[in-house]
Amino acid sequence: MQDGSSGAASLGNSSPDATDCVVCGDKSSGKHYGQFSCEGCKSFFKRSIRRSLSYTCRATKNCAIDVQHRNQCQYCRLTKCIRMGMRKEGRRSNETQTAVSAVQRGRLPVTMPSLFPPNMFLRSPFPFMSVPFNPLMTAQFTKPSIKESIFEFAAQTIFATVNWARTSMSNLVKGDQLILLRHSWTPIFIFALAQSNFALNLSTHLTAVTATAASTENGSSSLGSKSEDEEKSEEKPERVFDEPQFQGFQAKIDKIRDFHLDVVESSSLRAVLLFSCDEEALEEKGKIEEIVEKLKSAVDEYCKMNKRSERYHQICECLQLLKSTRNLPISRLFFSRLLGTTPLETILSDLLITPPPPTLPFFPQLPSRN
Known part of the structure; x- marks a missing residue:
C-alpha cells in the first residue's frame, strides 16, 4: 500500500521545464516550427524539410532520441519531431x-x-x-x-x-x-x-x-x-x-x-x-x-x-x-x-x-x- 501511495503521488511534485526541447530534452532556444526546440533539432528539422530528405532506420524504428542519442538515427529523430508537433509552416494558423x-x-x-x-x-x-x-x-x-x-x-x-x-x-x-x-x-x-x-x-x-x-x-x-x-x-x-x-x-x-x-x-x-x-x-x-x-x-x-x-x-x-x-x-x-x-x-x-x-x-x- 505504501509503495502505491508514494509512487503515484510523486508525479505531481515537480513541473516540467517549458523551455526544454520537446524532441531531445536539451535546453530550448525558443519556439521553432511550432514547438520549443534546441538549435540542433531546429536545424535538423529545417534541413530535412527544405531538402525533402528521406531517412532509413537501421533498427526497429523505435530508437531513443535524447541529448546523447539524437544524432544516431535521423529517421527516428525526424519522426519524433513530427510526432511532437513540429510543422513545416512554422507558425500556427x-x-x-x-x-x-x-x-x-x-x-x-x-x-x-x-x-x-x-x-x-x-x-x-x-x-x-x-x-x-x-x-x-x-x-x-x-x-x-x-x-x-x-x-x-x-x-x-x-x-x-x-x-x-x-x-x-x-x-x-x-x-x-x-x-x-x-x-x-x-x-x-x-x-x-x-x-x-x-x-x-x-x-x-x-x-x-x-x-x-x-x-x-x-x-x-x-x-x-x-x-x-x-x-x-x-x-x-x-x-x-x-x-x-x-x-x-x-x-x-x-x-x-x-x-x-x-x-x-x-x-x-x-x-x-x-x-x-x-x-x-x-x-x-x-x-x-x-x-x-x-x-x-x-x-x-x-x-x-x-x-x-x-x-x-x-x-x-x-x-x-x-x-x-x-x-x-x-x-x-x-x-x-x-x-x-x-x-x-x-x-x-x-x-x-x-x-x-x-x-x-x-x-x-x-x-x-x-
Whole structure:
C-alpha cells in the first residue's frame, strides 16, 4: 500500500521545464516550427524539410532520441519531431491560434453559465491522488442553450484534462507525455461525459452537435447565398453516428453510469486511463507500467479497506469498457465548431507544451446523479 501511495503521488511534485526541447530534452532556444526546440533539432528539422530528405532506420524504428542519442538515427529523430508537433509552416494558423486561445480560456466565445463554481475544489481522501479534483457538477442548462452548453462542456473538459494531465505526468519525458495524452484523451472525455448531466438525455444533445458537425464540414455556416447543390446537401446532413452506432454509444454511457463510482474510484480510474498505453514508442515504458500497477494496487487496497473486494473487479470492468471507446469520432462530434479543420492532436500538443494560466480549475465537475 505504501509503495502505491508514494509512487503515484510523486508525479505531481515537480513541473516540467517549458523551455526544454520537446524532441531531445536539451535546453530550448525558443519556439521553432511550432514547438520549443534546441538549435540542433531546429536545424535538423529545417534541413530535412527544405531538402525533402528521406531517412532509413537501421533498427526497429523505435530508437531513443535524447541529448546523447539524437544524432544516431535521423529517421527516428525526424519522426519524433513530427510526432511532437513540429510543422513545416512554422507558425500556427489563425484558426489554430483561435482554437487554442478558446480552449485555454476554458470556454467558447459565447455567454454561458460556468461549469466551474468558485472555490469548489476537493482533494481526494486517498493519498495516491495528489492532484485536486472538483466535486459533483450541479450546473443546469435551459433548453435553448443545449447546443451551446455541450460545446462549452467540451471546451472546458479538454482544457481541464490537459492541465490535470500535465501535473500528473510531470516526471515523464515530454514525448511520452504527449503520447499518453493522445492515447487516453477519448476515453477520459467519454468518462467525463458519462458523469455529466448531458448523459441523461444524450440523444437530444447528440442531435444538436451532429447537425452542427455536419454543417461545419459541408461549409453551410458560411455567409452569402448558397447554390442549389449546397441547399440540397443541407437538407440531409451527414450524421457522425447512425442509429445502431448511437444506440451502442448510449449503451456504453449508461453502463458506465451504472457503476456508480465514488470520488476516489473516479479519480483513480481517470489516472489509470491516462497512464495505460501499449505504444511501443514510449521511452519510459517500464516506468509508466510500474505507475499503472501501483495505481491498480492502491485501488484494490481501497476496495478491501471498505470491505468490498468484489468492487475492484467492477472497476476493472469499467476500465475495459472505457478503453473500448478510443476509436469513437469524439473530435467530429464535439469539437468541430471549436477547432474547425484544426486536428485535435495539434491542440492537445500546444496546450500540453504551453504553460497554463493561473487560478483555473484542474478538472470539470463530476455530475449530480439526482
